[in-house]
Amino acid sequence: MAGDQIVEAGIPTTRDAAFRQLADRHLEASYRLACAILGSPAEARDATHDAFVQAWRKWSTLRDPARFEHWFDRILVNTCRNRLKRSARWRTRDLSDDLAPAKGDPLGQALDRDVLNAAMARLSPDHRLVVTLRFYRDLTVEEIARQLGIRAGTVHSRLHYAMKRLHAALDESDAKGTLR
Amino acid sequence: MIEREFEQRLRGYVRSEVAAAGAVPAELRESVWAIPDAVVPAGAGVFRTRRGIVLLAAAAMLLALLVGGAIAVGSGLIPWPASDEELNVPGGVPWVDQPATRTEAGTYYLDLPGRAHIDTPPSVRVTFELPGGWERVRVDNLIWGNEKWLNFGVADNLYVDPCRSGLGVRRPPVGPTAADMAAALTGVPGWRVTAISDVTVDGFSGKRVELVGPADSSSCTGRESRLLHVTQAPYYVPALRDNEPVTLWILNVESTRLVIRAGHETWAASSRVSQLQDVVDSVQIQPLLPASDGDG
Numbered sequence: 001m002a003g004d005q006i007v008e009a010g011i012p013t014t015r016d017a018a019f020r021q022l023a024d025r026h027l028e029a030s031y032r033l034a035c036a037i038l039g040s041p042a043e044a045r046d047a048t049h050d051a052f053v054q055a056w057r058k059w060s061t062l063r064d065p066a067r068f069e070h071w072f073d074r075i076l077v078n079t080c081r082n083r084l085k086r087s088a089r090w091r092t093r094d095l096s097d098d099l100a101p102a103k104g105d106p107l108g109q110a111l112d113r114d115v116l117n118a119a120m121a122r123l124s125p126d127h128r129l130v131v132t133l134r135f136y137r138d139l140t141v142e143e144i145a146r147q148l149g150i151r152a153g154t155v156h157s158r159l160h161y162a163m164k165r166l167h168a169a170l171d172e173s174d175a176k177g178t179l180r
Numbered sequence: 181m182i183e184r185e186f187e188q189r190l191r192g193y194v195r196s197e198v199a200a201a202g203a204v205p206a207e208l209r210e211s212v213w214a215i216p217d218a219v220v221p222a223g224a225g226v227f228r229t230r231r232g233i234v235l236l237a238a239a240a241m242l243l244a245l246l247v248g249g250a251i252a253v254g255s256g257l258i259p260w261p262a263s264d265e266e267l268n269v270p271g272g273v274p275w276v277d278q279p280a281t282r283t284e285a286g287t288y289y290l291d292l293p294g295r296a297h298i299d300t301p302p303s304v305r306v307t308f309e310l311p312g313g314w315e316r317v318r319v320d321n322l323i324w325g326n327e328k329w330l331n332f333g334v335a336d337n338l339y340v341d342p343c344r345s346g347l348g349v350r351r352p353p354v355g356p357t358a359a360d361m362a363a364a365l366t367g368v369p370g371w372r373v374t375a376i377s378d379v380t381v382d383g384f385s386g387k388r389v390e391l392v393g394p395a396d397s398s399s400c401t402g403r404e405s406r407l408l409h410v411t412q413a414p415y416y417v418p419a420l421r422d423n424e425p426v427t428l429w430i431l432n433v434e435s436t437r438l439v440i441r442a443g444h445e446t447w448a449a450s451s452r453v454s455q456l457q458d459v460v461d462s463v464q465i466q467p468l469l470p471a472s473d474g475d476g
C-alpha cells in the first residue's frame with residue numbers, strides 16, 4: 001500500500017514503511033508495558049496488537065513521528081484500560097483465597113508476588129494503571145496525568161489509595177510470616 | 181515497613197512480572213507487521229496517492245453505471261425490488277451503537293467480520309429481538325441480561341489449551357463446518373460436552389452443543405478459560421463463571437460459521453434462562469458475502 005508522505009529525519013517517507021519502522025522500534029517496550037498493566041502475556045499480546053491497529057487507523061493524527069512513543073502509549077494504555085474494565089466486569093469471584101501466601105516458599109520475592117498479585121487484582125483498573133505507570137515506567141505524577149489525560153490531583157488520589165491497599169496487603173502478609 | 185522499602189518491593193514485583201512474560205511473541209511481531217496491508221487507515225486522503233486517484237476513477241465509473249441502471253429500471257427495462265421487505269433486509273438498530281447501560285426493548289443487529297485481525301467487509305448480519313433491561317458490555321458486544329448472557333461470533337478456531345491461551349490456536353485449524361466444530365469441542369480440556377444435536381436457526385442448519393465450563397479457571401492464563409477463537413475483538417469467548425452452563429448454536433451460514441453462545445449463572449431461575457431461547461428464536465441471519473464454492 002503506498003502511503004502518505006512523512007518527512008522526518010530517519011523515518012521512511014511512506015506511511016506504511018514509517019509505521020513498520022516505528023512499530024518495530026517500540027514493539028518490545030509496548031508489549032512489556034501491556035504485560036505490566038494487564039499481568040497476562042496473552043492479554044498483553046492481544047492488547048498490543050489492537051493498539052497498533054488503532055494507531056494505524058489514526059495515523060493521520062500523528063503530527064510528529066518523533067513523538068510516536070508518547071502518542072502510541074496513550075492508545076496502548078487506553079486499550080489496556082478497556083480490557084481491564086471488561087475483565088473486572090466478568091470476574092466477580094471472591095479472590096480472598098488468593099491472599100493466602102504460598103506455604104513453605106523460602107523466597108521473600110515469591111511471597112511478595114503471591115500477595116501483590118492478589119492485591120493488584122483487587123484494585124480497580126484506574127488504580128492499577130497509575131501504580132504500573134509509576135513503578136514500571138517510573139513516571140512522575142505530572143507525567144502520568146498527561147499520559148492519562150486527567151488532573152495531577154486525581155493521579156495523586158488514585159496513587160495514594162492504591163498504595164494504601166497494597167501496603168496493607170504486604171503488612172498483613174509480613175505479620176503472618178512473623179507469626180509462622 | 182518503611183515507605184522506601186515498600187516502594188522497592190513494589191517496583192521489584194512489577195518488573196519481575198514483566199521479565200517473566202518473556203520476549204515479544206513472534207506471532208505478535210508478524211501480525212503487527214501485517215497491519216498496513218490488512219487495515220485501511222481512517223482519513224487516508226484519496227487525492228493524495230496514485231492509488232487513490234485510480235480508486236476515485238473506479239468510483240466515478242461505478243456511479244455512472246448506477247445512474248444508467250436507475251434510468252433503465254425507471255424505464256422498466258430491469259425489474260427492481262420495491263421495498264426492504266422484498267429485499268429481505270431485516271430492520272433494527274446497530275447493537276454496537278447502544279450505550280453500555282440498560283437498553284430498551286427492540287430489534288437490534290450486529291455485523292460480524294469474516295476474519296480476525298483483518299479489516300474485511302462483515303460476512304454476516306445477525307438481527308435479534310431483546311426485551312427491555314438487557315445491557316451491552318462495550319468491549320465485547322456481550323449481551324448481558326439478569327443472571328444470563330449471550331453473544332454472537334464467527335468462530336474460526338479453538339485454542340490448543342483454553343487454559344493456556346499463550347499456546348495459541350490449533351494448527352491446522354478446526355475444519356470449516358458446524359459439525360467439525362461440534363466434534364472438536366468434545367475434546368477441549370476442562371470443558372465437558374453434555375449434549376449434541378442437530379439444529380436449525382432461521383433456516384440455517386448446524387449443531388446445538390451443550391457444555392459445562394471448567395470448575396476453576398483461577399490458575400489459567402489471565403484467570404480465564406477460552407472456549408472459542410472468534411473474528412471480532414477481543415477475538416475469544418471465555419467462560420464467564422466457574423461451572424458455567426453454556427449452550428452453543430453452531431450454524432453453517434454459507435462460507436461462515438456463526439456461533440451463538442448463551443450462558444447463565446448456575447443458580448439462575450429457569451424462567452430467566454428460558455429468555456435466552458426466546459432471543460435465539462428471534463434471530464434472523466443474513467449472509468453479507470457471496471457464498472464461496474470451497475468450504476461450507
